[in-house]
Every structure is written in C-alpha cells, then in structure tokens.
Amino acid sequence: MVQFPVSIVDLPKTGVLTDDPSPCPQMDSAACPQMRHRPAGNVQLPPGAETSQVGESPDPRLTLPAPVSLLGLPIVPWRHYEVIHVIDWLVGRGEPSYFVTANLHYARLSATIPALKAVNDHAAFIVADGMPLVWLSRWRRKPLPERITGADLIWSMCELAANRGYRVFLLGGAPGVAETAGQRLQARLRGLQIAGIAAPCLDTLTPLERTRLITQIRQARPDILFAAFGQPKGELWLAEHIQELGVPVAVQIGAALDFVAGRVRRAPRFVQRMGLEWAYRTLQEPRRLLPRYLADGWFFLCQLMRSSPRS
Numbered sequence: 001m002v003q004f005p006v007s008i009v010d011l012p013k014t015g016v017l018t019d020d021p022s023p024c025p026q027m028d029s030a031a032c033p034q035m036r037h038r039p040a041g042n043v044q045l046p047p048g049a050e051t052s053q054v055g056e057s058p059d060p061r062l063t064l065p066a067p068v069s070l071l072g073l074p075i076v077p078w079r080h081y082e083v084i085h086v087i088d089w090l091v092g093r094g095e096p097s098y099f100v101t102a103n104l105h106y107a108r109l110s111a112t113i114p115a116l117k118a119v120n121d122h123a124a125f126i127v128a129d130g131m132p133l134v135w136l137s138r139w140r141r142k143p144l145p146e147r148i149t150g151a152d153l154i155w156s157m158c159e160l161a162a163n164r165g166y167r168v169f170l171l172g173g174a175p176g177v178a179e180t181a182g183q184r185l186q187a188r189l190r191g192l193q194i195a196g197i198a199a200p201c202l203d204t205l206t207p208l209e210r211t212r213l214i215t216q217i218r219q220a221r222p223d224i225l226f227a228a229f230g231q232p233k234g235e236l237w238l239a240e241h242i243q244e245l246g247v248p249v250a251v252q253i254g255a256a257l258d259f260v261a262g263r264v265r266r267a268p269r270f271v272q273r274m275g276l277e278w279a280y281r282t283l284q285e286p287r288r289l290l291p292r293y294l295a296d297g298w299f300f301l302c303q304l305m306r307s308s309p310r311s
Contacts, residue, residue, distance in 0.1 A: 060089050061125065068142045070133050071107040071303055076125045077137070077144045083127060084156055090124060091166055091223045091248045098238045098250040099123050101150040103130030105292060108299040109232045116232055119239040124249075131275035132300050150253035154226060154260060157249075158185050158192055161224055167195035169220055169247070172228035173257040175199050180261035196220035202229055202237060214244050225250040228257040 064082055067074035078086070090097050100106070100123045107130075110116040120126060127148040128134055137144040161168050168185075170178040182194045200213055217225065225247040227234045234252030242250060258264035267280035282289045 060086050068137055070136050072111055073102050073107055073120060073126055075102065075128045075133060075144065079145050080148055080156065083148055084160055086125065087157060087249050088160060094248050096242045096246050097124040097248060098242050100126040100235055101129035101251060102126050104132045104296045104300055106231050108296050113232060115236060119235050122239060151256045151259050151266060154253055154256045157224060158189055162189040162192040166223035167193045167221060169196045169217055169222035169225045170194065170257065171198050171225060173199055177257050177261045177263055181257045184260055195222040202233060214241060217245050223248055227252045228254065
C-alpha cells in the first residue's frame with residue numbers, strides 16, 4: 001500500500017463517518033479506523049435514517065435545517081455526515097444533479113456574474129467551504145455547525161463510494177494530477193472504482209471535443225463526478241452540461257485533486273481550524289492568490305458594513 005505523508009494528504013475531519021472521535025495520526029488504513037473499508041451499514045446517517053432506505057426514502061433535505069442566506073448564497077447549515085447522507089440519497093435517486101462548495105471567492109463571483117444565479121438556484125444544495133461564511137453566520141446568530149470543504153469531501157465521498165460500490169470519475173486538473181489522485185484514493189480506500197479520468201482544457205475545447213468528453217463521461221456511467229476546473233468555470237460547466245452527463249452527483253472541488261495527488265501541500269489542521277488556510281495558500285502561490293484574496297477581503301468588509309445594524 002502506498003504511504004502518504006500526513007502533511008501532504010490531509011484526512012477528513014475525524015468522526016465524520018464513524019462514531020470514533022479519536023484522531024488518526026497514521027495515514028494507512030490499517031492504522032486509521034476512519035479510512036478502513038467497512039460495510040455500507042457503518043456509514044453514519046442522521047437519527048431515524050436507515051441505511052436500507054437510502055434512495056427509497058423521501059428527500060432528506062426536507063427534514064434537515066433550511067438554508068441560511070449568507071452573502072447572497074443559500075448555505076445549508078448541515079454537518080458533514082448529513083451532507084454525506086444527502087449525497088448517498090441523491091446517488092440512489094439516480095437523477096442528474098450537482099452541488100456547490102462555496103467560499104468567499106465564490107460569493108464575490110456570484111455577486112458579480114449574473115450567470116451564477118441560475119447555477120446556485122438549480123444546485124441540489126450549497127455548503128460553506130470558507131471560514132468567513134461560518135464567521136458571518138455566527139455574527140448573525142444563525143451559526144453554521146461547521147465548515148465543509150471540497151478537500152475533505154473528496155475523501156468522505158470516495159469512502160462512501162467504496163462502501164456502496166459507487167463509480168467515481170475524476171475530471172480536470174493539470175496533466176497527470178487526476179491519475180495520481182486516483183491511484184492514491186484507491187490505495188487508501190479498498191474497493192473504490194475509478195470509472196474514468198480526463199484532464200481537458202475547457203478554454204480550448206472544440207465543439208467536437210466537448211461532445212466526445214461528454215460521451216466519455218456518459219459511457220463511464222459514474223455515480224459521482226469530481227471536477228477540478230477552478231471557480232467559476234467548473235460550476236458553470238457542470239450546470240450547463242449536467243443533464244447531458246447524467247451523473248447523479250457532481251461537484252467542482254477546486255484544488256482538492258492537487259491536495260490528494262500531493263502536488264500542492266494543504267495547510268496543517270490547526271491552521272485550518274484557525275481559519276487561516278487562505279494565508280497558508282497565499283504563501284504557496286502569492287502571485288496568483290494574493291490579488292484574489294485582497295479582492296475577496298474587500299468584498300467581505302463591504303458586505304459587513306452594508307449589513308451592520310447602523311446601516
């Protein structure tokens with residue numbers, strides 16, 4: 001089994017899919033109970049939800065807390081395991097759908113790009129992938145229980161896929177990144193089926209190449225599609241083509257494939273808890289990320305001033 005340094009490939013939050021709250025200092029599945037292959041019945045579901053009912057029960061979103069409006073986005077105040085339960089139900093339902101992992105940057109883009117309104121309106125749900133959204137929810141006394149990142153979801157969703165026998169497609173990233181990520185995911189999660197891998201450059205795709213790509217994905221019959229095209233390119237592309245793709249669950253995951261493949265180092269867990277992952281990333285790629293984070297920060301401050309009690 002391939003061994004992964006803890007500093008390169010970070011584990012999902014402990015206790016997401018199991019009742020074991022203990023941390024997992026080791027990276028291989030033998031030492032980490034959260035990442036062992038387990039029967040599907042061990043996937044933690046909300047109280048009252050039976051494993052055998054997934055895909056047959058009513059829409060679980062109707063019984064979970066309603067979305068909270070934050071910076072113009074309807075963010076669901078769910079816990080990580082509840083998101084996994086809804087994803088499981090969506091795959092069982094079998095109808096094409098996508099969801100959005102929204103951070104502060106995506107909120108700013110949504111406020112300035114009209115096309116993203118339709119993307120957000122038609123998403124199965126939107127989670128908070130940024131601490132500023134969590135902080136804002138607490139300030140408005142409508143607290144989100146936790147931050148749910150694409151970088152964590154790729155692990156827990158792939159664990160779900162391995163347990164359930166779902167097929168996963170990895171789309172996007174730099175050449176070779178998806179292949180390496182797929183190998184590492186399969187090495188960690190016994191039984192995970194990688195249905196296909198593709199790393200197209202959307203900006204240069206001809207209509208024929210786009211048709212071939214969609215056909216490739218359809219023929220692979222994935223249950224879950226991870227796209228790594230960047231914001232808002234990935235969200236716009238998934239929303240435009242989700243019906244043609246026919247994938248039950250699709251999501252744009254940003255740099256998550258780079259994290260899994262070890263191409264980009266993720267911030268240590270204590271940095272993430274402090275809400276400073278953006279600073280860590282800025283040190284890694286200052287030329288690309290500093291202007292973006294400055295613009296995001298200014299947007300956030302402006303929104304705070306507009307929504308303050310005085311204004």
